[in-house]
Amino acid sequence: MGSRSARRRVAGLEVNAPTPALLHAREYEGGEIRFVIRGEPASKSNSRELVTKRWRDEEDRPRSRPMFIKSDKARQYERTALLQIPAVARVELLGPVRVTMRIFYASERPDLDESVILDVLQSRYVTVHRNGRDVRECVRRGIYANDRQVYEKHITKAFDRLYPRAEIVVEPLTPEQAALAFETTPGAV
DSSP: OOOEEEEEEETTEEEEEEEOOOBOTTTOOSOOEEEEEESOOOOSSSOOEEEEEEEEOTTOOEEEEEEEEOOHHHHHHHHHHHHHSOGGGOOOBOSOEEEEEEEEESSSOSOOOOHHHHHHHBOEEEEEEETTEEEEEEEEOOSBSOGGGEEEEEEEEEEOSSOOEEEEEEEEOOHHHHHHHHOOOTTOO
C-alpha cells in the first residue's frame, strides 16, 4: 500500500502532506515494531488531578463541572515520549495487537503502570465541525489506532537507576492468535 498526498486541515492549518495508508494488523508485513522510550513513566492511576472545567452554553450561561485529568508529570512524560517514537513505527495498525514492555524504573517506589505508555502509542484524534456536522480527524498517527486493540500484553518491571526507560515491542496478531484470546478455559466462569 502506498501513500497519497492530500490537502487537509489539521488543527486549523491547511497542510499538503502525505497521508499514510492505514494497515490492518494482518496486512502489516514488517513483523514486530521495536523501540525504546527514555524516561520513567508516571503512574496514571495514582496521580490524577481534580480540576473544574468551565464553559458557556448556547445561551451564554456559565457552566462548570469537575473532572479528573492526568498529572503534570504524566503529561510531561507523554510529550517527551511522543518525540521518541520513530516515524517508521507510526503505521496505525487496525487489528488486534500484542504489546510487550520492560519498564525500567529508577527506584522500587513507583507502581508498575503501563497505561500512560499505551495511551502514547495510540493515534490522536480531534473532532472538527465541517459541512454542518462533527467529524473525527487524525492529528497524529500512532502505532495502533486505539489501545482497545491490545488483546495481549506482557509487562515486566525492572530497575536501572541511571537509565530509566521502557523497551517496547508491538506485534500484530494473526486471526488465529486473536481467536485464542476469546476462547475460554473449560470450567471457567
